[in-house]
Amino acid sequence: MSALELTVSGGVATLRINRPEKRNAMTSEMWRQVPSLIASVAADDAVRVLVLTGEPHFSAGADIGEFGRVRSDPARGRAYDAVVEEAEQALTRLGKPTIAAVRGYCIGGGCELALACDLRVAAAGARFAITPAKVGLVYSLTGVQRLVDTVGPAWAKQLLFTAEQISASTAERIGLVNEVVPDDRLADRVSALAASIRHGARTSVTGAKFLVERLARSAVPDAATAALYDQAYSGADYAEGVAAFLEKRPPSFD
Template identity: 55%
Template sequence: MTPHLRLDTRGPIATLTIDRPAKRNAMNVEMWSALPSLVREVDADDGVRVLVVRGNEHFSAGADIGEFEAHRRGAAAARRYSEIVHTAERALATLRKPTIAAVAGFCLGGGCELALACDLRIASEDARFGITPAKLGIVYSLTSTKQLVDAVGPAWARQILYTGDHLDAATALRIGLVNEVHPAERLLARAYELAEITASRAQVSVRGSKEIIHRVLNGQHEDDDAVLALYDASYTSPEYAEGVEAFLEKRPPRFL
């Protein structure tokens, strides 16, 4: 564990806070290494329905470049470092439960990689985004590049990666990098409002939708046995019965 990553739970919503303000929440090796176990903790907690990822002041200025001399010297060391980062990003991206990134301030490099691993991204008006391997002589991984292309399309992915330039929140919204932009003082309220709404919905539907979207993004075009099993699970679930009953009784559904 690391003091710079904090996991808190309140009711059905868990919050993962990146807390290293002296370094604008730059992620060091210890933090990257600790993240998968924290995500597994969220996954294993049946009471948690949504994870919010946020930073203390800034979201994250990316990987701690000050460590590169020690941890990325030579191709073999660089590959080991990249695998640690990749494992952390994949843990977040493949969490079965919905994830929301609440992005304020800098969201750069590896920080943007973490935000892209989340299902939804809500930004403050002062947020700044950038992916900067072209400024460091690094090639971004295929899976992380795919996350970017899936979000903004190939044309903007090329511009972001080729230039390493920072984007303001308005541009990020326009190109689909974020879902919503709000004044800084409203950011967390809106992120948790979305989390609460999502947590209140039928989880068989929410998680089924997340899985099917994941399959679509990975090239699946037809139903298969796994997708049909998701359909069957929904129609035989207590949530389906409650949803229909609530509709007929003209009341809000109560999904336990």
């Protein structure tokens, strides 16, 4: 059984971390597999949303047990960090919406994976922490940027400085997660959220993701932004949306 399992159903891809005996800790090989799995999601036109999850824990982070081999010196450490960075960037650059469904521990590299997703929904019992301070490491630059963008500088510093675990309710209060739901409602809520996204206009959803990511880094319009609007206005989704509104019926974007 693979430690990373990708399934597709009804336009929703689910990437499940499946190493429960190690609380879904990520090995270097698992990190290496992420970009190719995300690439297959990107290439499948039927997939509209990706859900990243794990049971009974989202992920306890990187597998520290292998650090003596894969992070034994600066050169190996840099190589390992590059693999993790590539996995994170594969998620952030995917042109389709991503949802992290978080249950149990979401620690260290696990939290970095969740932050690389567009939305995060947590079960009430979930626990979050960013823990490089516990092992003498420095969190990746892109990971810190994403954290600051999400929770602001003050909370980013507290999480990084202390490595303390925080509850799902605290994570929601500081903006680390979008929603917290009862543990037995997590799957249903994520499924409903994915369905809402899947039934929306593809042009609108992918355009919104592009613009939010662009504005997080620069508010200056450019040729790519202009082309995005041109494509929307000349696209089938826009035509269907206007027609449905005028005809007083639900739009059909599939």
